[in-house]
Amino acid sequence: MSVSHYPERDPLALTPADCGRGHACQFCPEEGECKLDKGHHEKRLIEARLADIGQIIMVMANKGGVGKSTVSANVAAGLAAQDYHVGVADADIHGPNQSRFFGFVGERVRLSNKGLPPQAFTYKGIKHPVKVGSLAFMMQSDDTPIVWRDAYKHDFMHHLIGSFDWGPLDFLIIDMPPGTGNELITLADMLEGHDVAALLATTPQEVALMDSLKAVRFCQDRKLPIIGVVENMAGVTCPHCRGEFHVFPRSHLAAALSAAGVESLTQIPLSLALSSGSDTGVPVVLSAPKGPEALAFAPAIAACRAHADSVFAEAAAQSLHDLTQAGLDSPELTQALNAVPPKQRKALREQLNTMLGAPAGTDVKPDH
Numbered sequence: 260m261s262v263s264h265y266p267e268r269d270p271l272a273l274t275p276a277d278c279g280r281g282h283a284c285q286f287c288p289e290e291g292e293c294k295l296d297k298g299h300h301e302k303r304l305i306e307a308r309l310a311d312i313g314q315i316i317m318v319m320a321n322k323g324g325v326g327k328s329t330v331s332a333n334v335a336a337g338l339a340a341q342d343y344h345v346g347v348a349d350a351d352i353h354g355p356n357q358s359r360f361f362g363f364v365g366e367r368v369r370l371s372n373k374g375l376p377p378q379a380f381t382y383k384g385i386k387h388p389v390k391v392g393s394l395a396f397m398m399q400s401d402d403t404p405i406v407w408r409d410a411y412k413h414d415f416m417h418h419l420i421g422s423f424d425w426g427p428l429d430f431l432i433i434d435m436p437p438g439t440g441n442e443l444i445t446l447a448d449m450l451e452g453h454d455v456a457a458l459l460a461t462t463p464q465e466v467a468l469m470d471s472l473k474a475v476r477f478c479q480d481r482k483l484p485i486i487g488v489v490e491n492m493a494g495v496t497c498p499h500c501r502g503e504f505h506v507f508p509r510s511h512l513a514a515a516l517s518a519a520g521v522e523s524l525t526q527i528p529l530s531l532a533l534s535s536g537s538d539t540g541v542p543v544v545l546s547a548p549k550g551p552e553a554l555a556f557a558p559a560i561a562a563c564r565a566h567a568d569s570v571f572a573e574a575a576a577q578s579l580h581d582l583t584q585a586g587l588d589s590p591e592l593t594q595a596l597n598a599v600p601p602k603q604r605k606a607l608r609e610q611l612n613t614m615l616g617a618p619a620g621t622d623v624k625p626d627h
C-alpha cells in the first residue's frame with residue numbers, strides 16, 4: 260500500500276480562460292499570433308504545477324563539488340523506494356547531472372500540449388517512477404556549454420517548474436546550483452508560500468564549513484526551514500584492511516552547525532560504490548540497499564519524510580481547527596463529513612464530537 264499522502268488527480272487544471280497549454284509561451288508555435296495574456300498564462304501554469312506538489316526540498320550547498328547531486332539523487336530514490344511519488348528537478352544549469360544519475364544520458368524530451376515530459380526512472384521495487392526534469396534533455400549534445408546571462412537563467416527556473424509536466428508529487432527534490440545567486444533567489448521567490456525546505460550538503464573541510472554557514476544564513480534570512488545537513492565524503496573504509504581514515508580533517512562542523520541551530524543528519528562515506536553509482540545510472544540506495552552508503556543515507560531520507568509528515572499534520576490540524584471554529588453544524592464540516600464513505604462517517608462523527616467536547620445529545624449532522 261502506498262504511504263503517499265497525495266491523491267492521484269488531473270495534473271493540470273488551468274482556468275478555462277487560459278489556453279490550457281502545459282508549457283511556457285516561449286515554446287509555443289502560436290506565440291507570434293497569440294493575443295492571450297502571456298504573463299497570466301505563465302503565472303497560472305506555475306501555480307497549477309505547484310498545486311499538485313506536496314513537499315519541495317531544495318538540496319543546497321554554497322560550495323561546488325561537495326556531492327549535492329549525489330545527495331539529491333539518493334534522497335529522491337530513497338523516498339521513491341518508500342512508495343512516494345517523487346520528482347527531481349535539476350536546477351544546476353552549468354552542471355545538469357541528474358540525467359547521468361538516473362541513466363538518461365543522451366535522452367531528449369519532445370514538447371507536447373501538456374508540457375515537457377520528465378524522464379521516468381523505474382527500478383525493481385519502485386512503485387512510482389522517479390520523474391526527472393533537466394536542461395540536459397533539451398540540449399543539442401551533452402558537452403554543449405551553457406553561456407547564459409541571468410535573464411535566461413531566470414526564465415529557465417520558471418520552465419523547470421512550470422513547463423515540465425510533473426503531475427502529482429509527494430516530493431519534488433531540487434538539485435540546486437552552488438551558491439546563493441540568481442537561480443536560488445528566483446526559485447525561493449517563486450516557491451514562497453509553498454511547502455519548501457532546504458537540505459544542505461557539505462564536506463568536512465574548514466572552507467566548506469564556512470560556505471555551509473552562508474547557506475544556513477540565507478535560509479534563515481528567507482525563513483526557509485532547514486531539514487538538516489548531510490556531511491558528504493566523511494571518511495573512507497580501506498578495501499584491504501577495512502580500517503577507516505579521513506581524507507578531509509573533520510573540522511568543527513557538527514559543533515558549528517549545531518551552534519547555528521542546524522542538525523547534522525548523517526555522514527556519507529567516500530566510496531567507489533557511490534562514485535560509480537552516477538555512472539551506472541542507478542542511485543546506490545537502490546543498487547545496494549543494504550550497503551554502508553545506503554545505510555548512511557537512511558537518516559537523511561527519514562528526516563525529509565519526517566519533515567513532510569509534520570508539515571502535513573500541521574496543515575491538517577489547521578484545517579480541522581478552521582472547520583471547528585466555524586462550528587459543529589457548519590456547512591464546511593458537514594460537507595467534509597459527507598465526503599467520507601458512509602461506513603466510516605458515523606464513527607468519525609462520534610470521534611469529532613468527543614474531540615470537540617460536544618455536549619451529550621448534540622451531533623454533527625449529515626447533510627442529507
Ligand code: SF4
Pocket residue numbers: 278279280282283284285287288289290293294295296297300
Ligand atoms: S503563446 Fe502562451 S498563452 Fe498563447 S497559446 Fe501559446 S502558450 Fe498559450
